[in-house]
Amino acid sequence: MIDPGYVRMMARYNSWQNSQLMPLLQDMTLGELAQDRGAFFGGLLSTANHLLWGDTLWMSRFDPSVVPPAAGIPESTTMHPTAGAWAADRFRLDGKIRFWADGVRRVDLKGDMTWYSGAMGREVTCPVAKAIVHFFNHQTHHRGQIHVMITGMGMKAPVSDLFYLPEDD
Template sequence: MIEAGYVRQMARYNAWQNRQITEALTGVDDDVLRADRGAFFGSIMGTLNHLLWGDTLWMSRFHDRVPAPAVPPSEHLTFTPTFAVWSAERFRLDGAMRMWADTLRSLDLKRRLSWHSGTMNRDFRQPLETCVVHMFNHQIHHRGQVHAMMTAAGLQAPVTDMVFMPEDE
């Protein structure tokens, strides 16, 4: 399905996208970030927290150096209390994701991952590569929602086209 090079590329893309979002939203009033914009998770901040919480959960399953989220699923929309805390935690997790991806071998992706979903209240077992693709697709989906909410709020949304990602990212 995928190779380790794909994971490294997507980890780079994820970090680049999150860095651009951070730069674009730094200094934006908290009321703008928390305004309900009719998206699935309501606000820009709620969606960013959902993404960070989900990425933290998946990475804790993939890599033993990433601890599981410190809050239960019911609190994912308030995972971080402020944009500044979100920015710091996002930067930390994106670095951990890139370091994990840099050590990954294609063969590692063929193993099966087992976990218990508290949300679904059942056990799952899937190929790691399927779970990794899911994590990256989940990021792209919800960052698209953030992009739309930024645009609707009159904010400058970042470039999202992977083909324009700088080589040094």
């Protein structure tokens, strides 16, 4: 399904995308960040917070050195009250994701993984590779929502096409 090169590329893509969003979000007022724009999680900061929460949760499943978030999905949107606080944690987690991805070997992508899903209220088992694809797909999905909210404000959103990912990143 996937190989270690895919994992490294998507980790780089995630980091690149978030590094483009950070200054945009940090330049906005709290009112602009908090305004409900009709996205699944409401506004820009709440969506960015949920995405950071989800990434932290998934990374805690892939890398035991990452501590899972204490809160559940309902509280995921309020992890950080400001874009600056969000950006600091986002930067740190993106570094951890890239470090983890750099160490993934082909054998690490084989087999199943099992975890307790709070959202489903039960234990879940699926192939490791499928869980990793979901992890990166979830990021892209919510960044897409952020992109729509930014363009809906009349602003220019960052480039998001994968083929523009810098090679020397």
